[in-house]
Amino acid sequence: MSVFIPTYFSPISHYSEIIKSENIVFEMEDNFQKQSYRNRCYIYNSNGKQLLSIPVKHKITDQRKKTKDTKVENDFPWQDQHFKSLQIAYRTSPFFEFFEDDIAPIFSKKYTYLQDLNIDTYLFITDALQVSSNFSKTEEFLIDETQKDFRVLADVKKQPEKLVSRYIQMFDDKHGFIPNLSILDLLFMEGPNAISYF
Template sequence: MEISLTEDIVVLPPVFCGSVAHYLRVRLAGATSIDWGRRFDKRFKDTHRFAIADTRGRLEFTVPIAKPESSRCSWGDVRISDHGKWWDVHRVALESAYGRTPFFEYYFDALLPMLTSGVEERFPLLRDLSDAWDGWIRARLLLPAPVVSAQDGMLDEASGGEMLPASPDDYAVGYDDLPPYWQVREDKLGFISGLSVLDLIFNLGPEAVVYLDRLSESPSK
């Protein structure tokens, strides 16, 4: 991605299959970087956790991580674990939650490398797996890829862009007042907010782009 000499680069926290609000931030920012150099802190659960909705309502899933070798490591150094064959749990849950949506079968095959046996070998670091999901999500939403990871140390004065770091609060789901969109079980459960953007993509398909575009044009955001 090429950036202009005056374009700011918004540094966002690493989140796993982030919320709709997170990707609205990406849409509004234009140029983003992901701060995988941030020091590991187990309190930041959104770095390896995401939420969806199925027949029972909101469900949260976590990618298990291996114990870091040092308490002073960065999130970019954290490895994923194969504990409990979590990929099978995630895959079955996504199939159960969104198998009835119009676009699920169209999208799902491309996600199988992140949801099948051997995922811990294909994506040994949490960063590898998270970036793979993020790339797939951004492609569906027509969003630009991150300029570079802040951990890589490639952003300096020569880049011409100002680094605008996210606050610690950006690890939490925000924008609780985002307008509702169609959800497959809304008639029984009502609209459920604050979910992973996967919920938006599976329910709306290509119209998810239109939803974000409308929000980005709203004067309140």
């Protein structure tokens, strides 16, 4: 069993471990942390690394709020902005057009909870990679020595040290190779063949 925190179009390192795991368990009882992959991802545009961040609702009284209770702030047109950013960055990539219609509903559906959005991004990616999308959810926060714990991968500052294999990126001739971007970068460049990258 491998425990993960659902994140927004997770980094490649995240999916590298998901693909190798037989039983995926999503952590539902963790506390929300700012500046984590729970509500952000990084893509590659003509200026280099670009952050896509989902606004979330905060209350002054929220000292410790569980991620599962974190609500998306839909008063801003963040979905339009993110989708346009993907279109601008990847419209000439080999596989963006192939996946564009399938990914579009994620940017038109109005989500109340961040977790629901993140699980939908997971389902989109597992479908695109043609791998099992089965998972279970935790009912309490536990540290279990018998499980492989990958929850730390949701932390932007605690990414694995291992080198990520190179693949051709949209603007690598201009800015060089940028490792561990969102899985979308690999998917739009390699398509279904991205699975062989792992």
